Amino acid sequence: MKNTSVDGMETEEKKSKKEKIPRQQMPEQTPGVRVKNFDEVPLGYSEETAVLEAKRCIQCKKPGCIAGCPVDVKIPEFIQAITDGKFLEAAHILKETNSLPAVCGRVCPQEEQCEKVCILGKKGDPVAIGRLERFAADYERKTGQISIPDLPAPNGKKIAVIGAGPSGLTIAGDLVKLGYAATIFEGLHKAGGVLVYGIPEFRLPKAIVEAEVDYLKKLGVKIETNAVIGRIATIDELFAEGYDAVYIAVGAGAPVFMNIPGENLSGIYSANEYLTRSNLMKAYLFPEYDTPIVRGRNVAVIGGGNVAMDSVRTALRLGAENAYIIYRRTEVEMPARKEEVHHAHEEGVQFKLLTNPVEYIGDEKAWVTGMKCIRMELGEPDASGRRSPVPIEGSEFVIDVDAVVVAVGTMANPIVPATTPGLETNRRGYIVVKGESGETTRPGIYAGGDIVTGAATVILAMGAGKQAARAMHAYLSGK
Amino acid sequence: MNKIVEKVALSENVVKMILEAPAIARKRKAGQFIVLLMDEKGERIPLTIVDSDPERGAITIIFQVVGKTTAAMAAMKVDDYFSDVQGPLGNPTDIKKIGQIVCIGGGVGVGVVYPLAAALKQAGNRVISIIGARTKDLLILEEEMKQVSDRLIVATDDGSYGFHGFVSTVLQNLIDAGEKIEEVFAIGPVPMMKVIANLTRPYGIKTVVSLNPIMVDATGMCGACRVSVGGKTRFTCVDGPEFDGHQVDFDLLTSRLRMYCDQESVAYEKHKCGWHGN
Ligand SMILES: Cc1cc2nc3c(=O)[nH]c(=O)nc-3n(C[C@H](O)[C@H](O)[C@H](O)COP(=O)(O)OP(=O)(O)OC[C@H]3O[C@@H](n4cnc5c(N)ncnc54)[C@H](O)[C@@H]3O)c2cc1C
Numbered sequence: 009m010k011n012t013s014v015d016g017m018e019t020e021e022k023k024s025k026k027e028k029i030p031r032q033q034m035p036e037q038t039p040g041v042r043v044k045n046f047d048e049v050p051l052g053y054s055e056e057t058a059v060l061e062a063k064r065c066i067q068c069k070k071p072g073c074i075a076g077c078p079v080d081v082k083i084p085e086f087i088q089a090i091t092d093g094k095f096l097e098a099a100h101i102l103k104e105t106n107s108l109p110a111v112c113g114r115v116c117p118q119e120e121q122c123e124k125v126c127i128l129g130k131k132g133d134p135v136a137i138g139r140l141e142r143f144a145a146d147y148e149r150k151t152g153q154i155s156i157p158d159l160p161a162p163n164g165k166k167i168a169v170i171g172a173g174p175s176g177l178t179i180a181g182d183l184v185k186l187g188y189a190a191t192i193f194e195g196l197h198k199a200g201g202v203l204v205y206g207i208p209e210f211r212l213p214k215a216i217v218e219a220e221v222d223y224l225k226k227l228g229v230k231i232e233t234n235a236v237i238g239r240i241a242t243i244d245e246l247f248a249e250g251y252d253a254v255y256i257a258v259g260a261g262a263p264v265f266m267n268i269p270g271e272n273l274s275g276i277y278s279a280n281e282y283l284t285r286s287n288l289m290k291a292y293l294f295p296e297y298d299t300p301i302v303r304g305r306n307v308a309v310i311g312g313g314n315v316a317m318d319s320v321r322t323a324l325r326l327g328a329e330n331a332y333i334i335y336r337r338t339e340v341e342m343p344a345r346k347e348e349v350h351h352a353h354e355e356g357v358q359f360k361l362l363t364n365p366v367e368y369i370g371d372e373k374a375w376v377t378g379m380k381c382i383r384m385e386l387g388e389p390d391a392s393g394r395r396s397p398v399p400i401e402g403s404e405f406v407i408d409v410d411a412v413v414v415a416v417g418t419m420a421n422p423i424v425p426a427t428t429p430g431l432e433t434n435r436r437g438y439i440v441v442k443g444e445s446g447e448t449t450r451p452g453i454y455a456g457g458d459i460v461t462g463a464a465t466v467i468l469a470m471g472a473g474k475q476a477a478r479a480m481h482a483y484l485s486g487k
Numbered sequence: 488m489n490k491i492v493e494k495v496a497l498s499e500n501v502v503k504m505i506l507e508a509p510a511i512a513r514k515r516k517a518g519q520f521i522v523l524l525m526d527e528k529g530e531r532i533p534l535t536i537v538d539s540d541p542e543r544g545a546i547t548i549i550f551q552v553v554g555k556t557t558a559a560m561a562a563m564k565v566d567d568y569f570s571d572v573q574g575p576l577g578n579p580t581d582i583k584k585i586g587q588i589v590c591i592g593g594g595v596g597v598g599v600v601y602p603l604a605a606a607l608k609q610a611g612n613r614v615i616s617i618i619g620a621r622t623k624d625l626l627i628l629e630e631e632m633k634q635v636s637d638r639l640i641v642a643t644d645d646g647s648y649g650f651h652g653f654v655s656t657v658l659q660n661l662i663d664a665g666e667k668i669e670e671v672f673a674i675g676p677v678p679m680m681k682v683i684a685n686l687t688r689p690y691g692i693k694t695v696v697s698l699n700p701i702m703v704d705a706t707g708m709c710g711a712c713r714v715s716v717g718g719k720t721r722f723t724c725v726d727g728p729e730f731d732g733h734q735v736d737f738d739l740l741t742s743r744l745r746m747y748c749d750q751e752s753v754a755y756e757k758h759k760c761g762w763h764g765n
Pocket residue numbers: 115116117170171172173174175176193194195196199200201202203206207235236237238257258259260261283314315318421423424456457458459463464465466467469706
């Protein structure tokens with residue numbers, strides 16, 4: 009198998025004299041091969057390449073990279089351990105501050121965080137911090153030498169965490185390490201949140217998430233699946249059962265539709281449904297697995313974020329002949345990670361930019377057959393600073409489609425706020441917190457992750473869990 | 488893991504099961520449902536909670552064999568386990584004293600309407616129940632329905648038992664006979680609910696229906712279960728499952744229920760598609 013590399017997209021290396029080793033490429037499945045399977049696309053560093061890459065780090069006295077990391081990973085320290093060939097130690101250093109390094113090494117937008125501020129990036133390419141993180145975490149998992157730290161004696165206090173996404177998993181791990189009994193209540197039948205139902209196997213293998221969840225269970229975190237809080241018990245009932253504090257980490261799981269005519273025709277999915285069928289329910293293995301999914305020939309995905317890229321690349325792997333991204337701005341404004349847009353291009357996704365759907369057309373069985381779109385042009389910058397798209401009158405045209413995935417965003421799921429009196433939410437339904445502690449308007453109730461910020465990132469959701477663990481500990485210690 | 492503690496065949500293709508689910512048994516209210524999974528490879532199957540016994544820590548479900556999973560479930564035995572049971576889900580029925588009401592159940596829908604009839608009766612309503620099936624052998628829960636109804640009328644399409652005709656004709660006859668009906672609860676195949684809603688509309692009799700769209704997560708996260716009610720898109724799993732029958736777009740529900748017909752018949756040899764179809 010011939011491998012290509014994501015580095016193909018990176019700017020031509022301008023070698024300074026001090027920096028002799030070029031940024032190490034990570035082998036990948038070739039586009040032609042990988043669009044026919046759901047296996048992971050990048051294959052990871054070998055030990056040799058990892059050490060070479062690690063040697064590029066100049067061990068800054070005042071490292072910019074740490075400041076760029078939302079959870080302050082000790083980046084130069086773990087990289088030094090890799091340079092010294094102490095791979096397990098590198099993993100331990102990572103885990104001191106980041107409980108899910110194998111996940112973050114794969115899905116964090118490093119180009120916007122640590123690598124953006126790495127000193128080497130000023131003159132050439134930054135150290136491939138994300139790839140090194142992935143390498144160290146994978147090394148630890150593959151060798152099976154996962155160590156359980158010594159835990160303090162139980163302090164007798166119980167904490168309920170609602171939602172087993174990255175934020176809930178992180179706080180539960182931290183609380184157990186502080187001596188609390190932590191129970192996570194998860195609505196679905198599997199823990200992991202977006203990591204298991206949203207992000208596809210080809211970007212984040214589910215076995216990795218499972219390993220992280222198993223590790224937390226070994227630490228003593230209890231996970232109750234199939235438990236939708238607000239239905240099986242309200243937060244007040246959890247307090248009545250003896251929980252001393254509650255952390256709400258239910259994500260921003262509710263899909264947004266565009267409310268245009270024909271949106272309920274058969275064949276039209278929200279990205280959440282499309283990805284949940286494929287990832288959580290393994291519909292790509294139907295009929296071996298029981299959950300079906302529409303395998304469209306001409307699939308249009310609306311949106312320009314990571315969710316849209318994941319959906320369109322899933323459509324290709326499910327056999328689409330034409331897979332389109334329909335986005336109302338241009339590629340420059342796309343919020344998706346550059347690497348994912350690049351992967352989508354390589355795999356043959358067709359980008360229809362400055363285009364917006366206005367109506368769906370269906371056949372006699374109420375199945376979608378066409379999507380009427382209008383062309384857009386960029387006008388003045390809007391509140392977010394991006395130039396807002398304006399429709400060009402009379403430019404409508406129809407694209408033939410037999411499946412559509414709407415990936416234009418998500419919003420807050422109201423079940424928990426609606427069943428918790430006194431819990432303040434903002435205009436958009438997100439929970440209001442005081443500063444970084446995650447304290448809500450109800451004493452003893454904390455919140456963090458997407459349900460506070462709106463759809464954000466894995467690492468920010470984890471960071472919120474860490475902060476809240478500290479704040480809760482202070483609150484309960486003083487009680 | 489939830490154990491099957493009892494299993495009874497109610498008719499040729501309808502099965503009643505009692506499952507261990509102590510927390511759900513304590514908490515559930517009439518009108519709510521569960522989602523269950525047979526195993527790791529299974530599909531998420533929504534089913535109404537027909538009854539519960541908090542002391543025994545058990546809930547009752549009644550299902551009709553319509554496809555791969557329900558067929559496989561019918562082959563399960565007492566002491567077998569489901570890997571997952573999630574619930575209770577959906578909003579409970581708004582149970583209050585209304586006056587004289589009519590509860591209508593068609594086919595396996597009788598199992599769904601039974602908990603409502605029981606709760607409505609207990610709330611002090613006078614309950615007239617109409618239950619129907621294609622033929623006598625397919626009729627379920629006659630005894631149970633009798634116990635929670637002030638009056639029970641049975642109808643079969645082929646006249647093999649009770650009234651010869653549809654449950655909707657029985658309702659029409661009641662209205663024609665001058666019965667004062669405050670509210671109707673109609674649960675069964677989509678065509679039946681549509682006919683009943685159309686029948687009561689001109690009389691202005693409030694009609695509650697319970698919808699059964701395809702679901703995935705059943706927590707409001709995916710939108711698979713979207714239906715159109717009064718021209719607005721609603722998610723059945725969090726906004727329902729009960730809606731005002733006069734506002735529901737039944738044709739949309741029918742077309743969306745057929746979305747996987749072709750694929751499901753791959754998984755389940757027989758080429759038929761659901762109890763709501765026809
Ligand atoms: C397709 C997709 C791709 C993405 N790609 C990236 C990426 O590449 N990099 C990145 O950094 N970020 C990415 N993100 C964003 C990232 O996944 C989220 O920001 C992050 O998962 C938020 O974590 P969380 O813990 O707040 O919530 P979630 O991960 O959403 O988890 C919330 C959990 O709570 C559960 N829950 C909800 N309500 C209840 C209830 N009432 N009771 C019990 N449990 C409940 C849910 O089932 C879920 O398991 C992506 C998101 C999506 C959807």
